[in-house]
Amino acid sequence: MIQKLNYLTVDWSLDYNKLFPSQQPILVEIGFGTADYLIHLAETYPDHNVLGFEISSQSMDKAERKVENKNLTNVRPIHSTGETALAYLLEPETVAEFHINYPDPWFKKKHHGRRLIKRETVDMLASRLVIGGQIMLATDIREYADMAHDILSNTPSLTNTFDTPWVDDLEGRFRTKYEMKSYREGRTGHFFIYQRNKTPVNHPPVIKELEMPHLFLHSPLNTSDVIERFEQTRTESNGVHIAILQGYANPSRNTAVFEVVVEEHTIDQHCLLSLSPHNGDNNYIIQMSTVGYSRPTYGMHRAVHALGEWITSLHNNAKITAMKLRD
Numbered sequence: 001m002i003q004k005l006n007y008l009t010v011d012w013s014l015d016y017n018k019l020f021p022s023q024q025p026i027l028v029e030i031g032f033g034t035a036d037y038l039i040h041l042a043e044t045y046p047d048h049n050v051l052g053f054e055i056s057s058q059s060m061d062k063a064e065r066k067v068e069n070k071n072l073t074n075v076r077p078i079h080s081t082g083e084t085a086l087a088y089l090l091e092p093e094t095v096a097e098f099h100i101n102y103p104d105p106w107f108k109k110k111h112h113g114r115r116l117i118k119r120e121t122v123d124m125l126a127s128r129l130v131i132g133g134q135i136m137l138a139t140d141i142r143e144y145a146d147m148a149h150d151i152l153s154n155t156p157s158l159t160n161t162f163d164t165p166w167v168d169d170l171e172g173r174f175r176t177k178y179e180m181k182s183y184r185e186g187r188t189g190h191f192f193i194y195q196r197n198k199t200p201v202n203h204p205p206v207i208k209e210l211e212m213p214h215l216f217l218h219s220p221l222n223t224s225d226v227i228e229r230f231e232q233t234r235t236e237s238n239g240v241h242i243a244i245l246q247g248y249a250n251p252s253r254n255t256a257v258f259e260v261v262v263e264e265h266t267i268d269q270h271c272l273l274s275l276s277p278h279n280g281d282n283n284y285i286i287q288m289s290t291v292g293y294s295r296p297t298y299g300m301h302r303a304v305h306a307l308g309e310w311i312t313s314l315h316n317n318a319k320i321t322a323m324k325l326r327d
């Protein structure tokens with residue numbers, strides 16, 4: 001059985017030595033759907049390693065089954081948005097090719113921000129490509145093609161490999177499931193291939209895990225008192241949204257856990273923070289619970305701080321005594 005991978009369980013950034021038996025140039029597909037094109041890449045290019053990023057669990061299941069049935073060792077599907085992969089998983093100048101086939105069009109103007117192809121994503125794609133590497137994009141939506149052309153052609157570090165904004169056919173192309181349906185329904189593809197040139201690029205560093213967050217506090221209230229006063233809180237700072245949704249006390253041990261949602265750059269974590277006695281005398285520590293699989297991100301540090309502030313606001317003699325947190 002291949003190990004199932006998602007953005008919370010893999011290394012930030014990815015350690016290719018753990019993923020592939022031999023080190024070879026990396027091809028990436030974002031939004032692989034049925035995974036047939038992903039498998040085609042792996043079979044056609046055995047001298048490359050292939051990574052696929054997809055948000056649909058059903059597509060992930062299909063991809064994992066296909067990889068396993070075919071015994072392929074040079075391809076790994078990872079449950080992640082493309083945006084998260086670019087920010088957390090892929091180092092600058094490490095990818096030979098990005099393949100993006102028929103990204104969701106998000107037709108309504110108010111949803112355009114959800115489109116995969118936008119200024120920020122294209123800049124990240126350019127950063128993660130090796131010099132000489134390529135982005136292959138296909139869309140059957142003319143308006144999406146116009147928008148993609150506008151962004152790609154205004155990216156100094158990318159060069160269009162065609163004389164036209166896009167081409168209507170690519171000889172020998174492996175057709176995806178979506179593509180075949182689109183052609184049957186009378187639409188056609190618009191195909192882009194852009195190459196990374198030598199123009200210097202701004203390389204946003206990969207977002208890494210931080211050290212474990214800890215906050216120490218003193219409070220005359222015990223954990224049952226704290227939970228009795230519980231109120232949902234929502235805060236936002238520095239682009240991090242934190243919701244403390246629920247609290248549960250375990251009076252026999254004077255501990256409590258809090259259910260928290262942390263939303264930060266491209267990722268959401270739904271996790272537990274614990275409050276437990278530390279060094280006697282009404283002293284407590286807040287830290288990430290060992291339940292589940294959450295990562296010590298900047299947002300998680302802010303969540304520990306938000307919880308500490310709320311608990312110490314409940315009593316005049318309560319105070320934060322120390323913390324190991326990022327500002």
Ligand SMILES: C[S@@+](CC[C@H](N)C(=O)[O-])C[C@H]1O[C@@H](n2cnc3c(N)ncnc32)[C@H](O)[C@@H]1O
Pocket residue numbers: 030031032033034053054055056059080081082083100101102103104116176177178179
């Ligand atoms: C229109 S389908 C195309 C599927 C496939 N590429 C094909 O051509 O048959 C778009 C796919 O992208 C996936 N997707 C949408 N947004 C994504 C994102 N931000 N990151 C990764 N995958 C995404 C969807 O789950 C879906 O499988």
